[in-house]
Amino acid sequence: MSISAIKPVAQPASLRAHVESMLSMAIISGELAPGTLLTVPTLAIQFDVSATPVREAMLDLEGRGFVEPVRNKGFRVTAVSDEVLRELVEVRQLLEPPAMEELARHFPTNHLSELEDLADQIVFGARTGDLRAYLEADQRFHLALTRMLGNRILVDMVADLRSRTRLVGLSAMLESSRLDESAAEHHELLGYLKTGDSAAARALMHRHIHHAVGWWAGNPEVDADSTAVSAN
Known part of the structure; x- marks a missing residue:
């Protein structure tokens, strides 16, 4: 087993957080597919750390529902059912598009440069196939x-919902133009926010989140009228 996102840890104080972050991104993106068996000794070698922070990180991931223990073997990456994914997306649709609609009405342009830089990082991650960079910047x-x-409550809720949304088709999108298209939507959203186009910002965010049950889940896209959109 090999995970491209695994790199030696630079800051010992954050070993546990580093391991959890790397593994969670690999699980969210689908690089670590549901059913994959993970063992603490093997991961410790790959991360070049002791077993303790790896074991602690695995317990954290278990608490988040990302893995489940397998007796005398290790931990297995769990699957998120289509129903649970649909419910997560439905809740996100209730929160995030209206939030972007509201933000467009009084968008603070003094933060635009910083946000454009993050959007650039997302596009670069998509073009280079660096899913870790893509997900972190996203x-x-x-x-x-x-x-x-x-x-702050809204921020916490959105962060939690996003962390629980699996994007198992993300790695497969690297072989098509879809990840580039999805990445470009971040600059498109900033354009609507900057010009105060609240309706367009809401519609774009709705379409963007919908990818979680479409492209990002490895499925054909379906529009608001439940008409299948070509995946090519």
């Missing part, structure tokens, strides 16, 4: 926008 981008509304 998370920072969307949570930064949500924080601008000044509601």
Whole structure:
């Protein structure tokens, strides 16, 4: 087993967090597919750390529902059912598109440069096939926008829902233009926010989240009228 995102840890104080972050991104993106068996000794060697932070990280991932223990073997990556994924996306649709609609009405342009840089990082991650960079920048981008509304509970809810949304088709998208198209939507969203086009910002965010049950899940896209959109 080999995970491309695994790299030696630079800061010993964050061993546990580093291991959990790398593994969770690999699970979210589908690089570590459901059913994959993970063992603490093997991961410790790959991360070049002791078994303790790896074991602690695995217990954290178990608490998040990302893995389940397998007696005398290790941990197995869990699957998220289509029903659970659909429910997660439905809740996100209730929160995030209206939030972007509201933000467009009073978008603070003094943060535009920072957000454009994050959008550039997302595009670069897609073009180079660096899913770790893509996911990290994507998370920072969307949570930064949500924080601008000044509601900490909303930020926590969106962060939690995003962390639980599996994107198992993401790695497969590297062989098509779909990940590039999805990445480009971040610059498109900033354009609507900058010009105050609240309706367009809401519609774009709705389409963007919908990828979680379409492209990002390895499925054909389906529009609002339940008409299948070509996956080519």
